[in-house]
Amino acid sequence: MANLSLRDATKTFNDDGDEIVAVDNLNLEIEDGEFLVLVGPSGCGKSTTLRMVAGLETPTGGSINIDGEPIHRQTPQERDIAMVFQSYALYPHMTVYENMAFGLEESSDLPDDEIEERVHTAAEMLGITDLLDRKPGELSGGQQQRVALGRAIVRDPKVFLLDEPLANLDAKLRAEMRTELQQLQEDLGTTTIYVTHDQTEAMTMSDRIAILDGGTLQQVGTPMQCYHEPANVFVAGFIGEPSMNFFDVTLEDGVLVGDGFEYPLSEEALASVEGTTELVLGIRPENVEIGDDLSGPKEFSGVIDVIEPHGNENAVHLRFTEAATDETFTSTVDGMRHLTGGQSVGVSFPEDAIHLFDGTTGEALRNRIVEEVEQVQEIGTK
Amino acid sequence: MSKPTHSRAESIARILPALNYRKIGLAFVVMFFFAFFISPIWTGFVTAFKTTGAVTSTTPFIPPGLDGFTLEKWSTAFDYLSRGMVNSLVMSVPSTIASVFLGSIAAYGLTLVDWNERLQFSILVLFLVGIFIPYQAVLVPLSDFWINIVGVDGLLEPLGNLPFFTARHSRLFAVTVTHVVYAIPICMLLFRGYYMSLSDELIEAAKIDGASITSIYRRIVLPLSKPMIGVVFIYQFTMIWNEFLFSLTLIGSSSSPAATVTLVLSGLGSDLTGVDFGLRMAGAFVAALPTLIIYVLFAEQFAEGLASDR
Numbered sequence: 001m002a003n004l005s006l007r008d009a010t011k012t013f014n015d016d017g018d019e020i021v022a023v024d025n026l027n028l029e030i031e032d033g034e035f036l037v038l039v040g041p042s043g044c045g046k047s048t049t050l051r052m053v054a055g056l057e058t059p060t061g062g063s064i065n066i067d068g069e070p071i072h073r074q075t076p077q078e079r080d081i082a083m084v085f086q087s088y089a090l091y092p093h094m095t096v097y098e099n100m101a102f103g104l105e106e107s108s109d110l111p112d113d114e115i116e117e118r119v120h121t122a123a124e125m126l127g128i129t130d131l132l133d134r135k136p137g138e139l140s141g142g143q144q145q146r147v148a149l150g151r152a153i154v155r156d157p158k159v160f161l162l163d164e165p166l167a168n169l170d171a172k173l174r175a176e177m178r179t180e181l182q183q184l185q186e187d188l189g190t191t192t193i194y195v196t197h198d199q200t201e202a203m204t205m206s207d208r209i210a211i212l213d214g215g216t217l218q219q220v221g222t223p224m225q226c227y228h229e230p231a232n233v234f235v236a237g238f239i240g241e242p243s244m245n246f247f248d249v250t251l252e253d254g255v256l257v258g259d260g261f262e263y264p265l266s267e268e269a270l271a272s273v274e275g276t277t278e279l280v281l282g283i284r285p286e287n288v289e290i291g292d293d294l295s296g297p298k299e300f301s302g303v304i305d306v307i308e309p310h311g312n313e314n315a316v317h318l319r320f321t322e323a324a325t326d327e328t329f330t331s332t333v334d335g336m337r338h339l340t341g342g343q344s345v346g347v348s349f350p351e352d353a354i355h356l357f358d359g360t361t362g363e364a365l366r367n368r369i370v371e372e373v374e375q376v377q378e379i380g381t382k
Numbered sequence: 383m384s385k386p387t388h389s390r391a392e393s394i395a396r397i398l399p400a401l402n403y404r405k406i407g408l409a410f411v412v413m414f415f416f417a418f419f420i421s422p423i424w425t426g427f428v429t430a431f432k433t434t435g436a437v438t439s440t441t442p443f444i445p446p447g448l449d450g451f452t453l454e455k456w457s458t459a460f461d462y463l464s465r466g467m468v469n470s471l472v473m474s475v476p477s478t479i480a481s482v483f484l485g486s487i488a489a490y491g492l493t494l495v496d497w498n499e500r501l502q503f504s505i506l507v508l509f510l511v512g513i514f515i516p517y518q519a520v521l522v523p524l525s526d527f528w529i530n531i532v533g534v535d536g537l538l539e540p541l542g543n544l545p546f547f548t549a550r551h552s553r554l555f556a557v558t559v560t561h562v563v564y565a566i567p568i569c570m571l572l573f574r575g576y577y578m579s580l581s582d583e584l585i586e587a588a589k590i591d592g593a594s595i596t597s598i599y600r601r602i603v604l605p606l607s608k609p610m611i612g613v614v615f616i617y618q619f620t621m622i623w624n625e626f627l628f629s630l631t632l633i634g635s636s637s638s639p640a641a642t643v644t645l646v647l648s649g650l651g652s653d654l655t656g657v658d659f660g661l662r663m664a665g666a667f668v669a670a671l672p673t674l675i676i677y678v679l680f681a682e683q684f685a686e687g688l689a690s691d692r
Contacts, residue, residue, distance in 0.1 A: 081590060
């Protein structure tokens with residue numbers, strides 16, 4: 001039980017005289033019992049951050065504290081943390097029982113019977129009791145993954161660190177483990193940092209998401225905040241599947257002029273982008289409405305390019321009829337709706353649903369208006 | 383419809399596997415090299431069973447006839463070499479174990495333990511230099527060091543009352559330590575390659591589990607080194623068992639009570655009457671026996687260590 005904080009945590013690597021900044025002045029507060037997901041594309045510094053917390057990398061600057069006490073000068077052995085690696089890193093020459101008991105034997109003075117009891121309790125919790133006598137080499141990927149989790153749980157540490165633990169599982173198992181892991185963390189109430197590049201995992205599992213790119217923190221918030229109120233273009237594009245549509249537009253006399261469309265803004269929306277003319281218009285695929293007839297100034301004519309059926313919904317790739325380039329954008333529509341490639345349709349962007357970003361900095365100037373957002377957030381933050 | 387009859391050549395061709403000149407040529411090359419390498423061993427082996435008369439009267443690689451056959455050479459060689467074999471075992475086994483163990487620890491410290499990387503590299507370079515110091519260059523300082531500076535002859539005198547032990551045996555101790563020192567760099571290098579291929583995450587997991595540097599070595603690295611220990615043990619034991627120069631320099635003569643098997647072997651079967659080839663061959667085989675036994679004992683690990691290719 002602990003809260004963890006990173007203050008200005010920085011890590012630079014020296015590569016033949018070139019300094020590479022892996023993590024740049026990262027500030028994060030993780031509450032006691034919170035499940036925080038660090039997410040970002042590969043090379044964004046999320047794993048380095050995790051390794052700094054674990055003590056496997058020494059931060060070049062800043063501090064890392066558990067319950068207010070700085071731990072960044074301590075060795076990994078001295079920090080009361082447990083980590084699950086992507087490769088699981090099970091000791092191949094030891095049985096599952098020995099793997100799970102190893103940490104307790106090394107880090108505590110518990111008597112053997114106490115260790116045995118704790119290992120059995122953890123094994124029961126994960127349903128791996130009948131595997132205790134086997135070696136890791138005899139286990140399937142999913143079973144190894146459970147053992148790796150068990151090895152962390154049995155220690156009852158202050159903080160769990162999980163480094164893409166589900167990356168090596170097949171899709172079905174991954175979805176199962178996602179719920180199970182989330183349930184487990186809730187039951188144990190241990191502060192957890194979970195690193196992944198998969199935004200679905202981030203959205204579904206976390207109490208809060210921290211999105212990193214290029215070593216800098218882009219946004220921290222509940223999944224719903226990050227989804228509906230992204231801080232910038234990067235977050236807006238990273239969170240959500242299929243990802244948000246972006247259009248480069250210029251503001252001319254209260255009208256957004258893009259490639260193949262002109263979008264008049266309301267007074268209210270204009271006020272929020274005041275002074276900026278180079279903008280990026282963003283809209284999520286589920287908000288792009290496809291109709292048959294064209295009426296009103298916020299509807300445009302488009303042509304359907306390709307349809308990807310997903311069963312419950314279809315992802316429709318469209319082009320503006322009057323666009324100069326071939327660039328497509330995506331809309332998701334009900335799976336039962338009948339559309340065909342090449343069909344001409346009317347496309348509308350409801351103003352409530354559009355996001356506007358600064359064209360140069362990428363910062364969000366106006367996010368979509370969602371009435372339920374307040375409510376959703378409350379559920380999200382618990 | 384098949385043809386009712388075949389010519390003789392055709393039916394032979396059907397029995398033989400698809401042969402072409404390439405395959406035939408390859409088979410001949412393999413056979414040639416097999417004969418090339420096996421012939422000296424074979425010749426030595428049959429000579430060891432020949433009486434002195436038969437050695438001169440028969441072609442070397444032809445087995446002896448019934449009248450020229452004897453096992454006497456083997457028993458003589460065995461009697462003659464047994465003292466040297468005991469001395470060699472007393473020297474080789476501890477020095478092999480020590481050099482394998484120390485080499486593995488050094489490799490662990492230079493690969494899997496985090497500390498100043500530059501210093502690590504400089505030490506690695508020192509180890510590599512150690513491999514290339516020629517034996518001949520150190521012989522004089524070495525014997526001077528052991529005999530005059532350390533005074534190894536007097537060092538182990540208190541042990542002189544032990545059965546079978548004479549003061550001269552203390553020279554064996556000097557040879558043992560010398561072998562360990564000389565073997566550490568090459569053992570370190572062999573283990574280093576293996577440890578570099580061990581997953582970093584394994585060591586990191588152990589660190590996070592709270593294991594200290596020593597317990598990571600004892601409980602994770604050492605048990606995982608088994609295949610490599612097999613390889614290094616066989617290699618090192620063979621090297622030390624067969625080594626001659628250090629024994630010659632530090633122990634001196636084949637008549638010394640501390641003489642190792644290679645020293646004794648050098649004097650076997652040659653005296654004023656000439657060279658007894660049968661005895662020399664039998665002696666060579668007897669002297670090689672322990673390395674063969676070690677190889678068989680560790681063959682499984684050896685194969686595993688080579689196959690894992692790490």
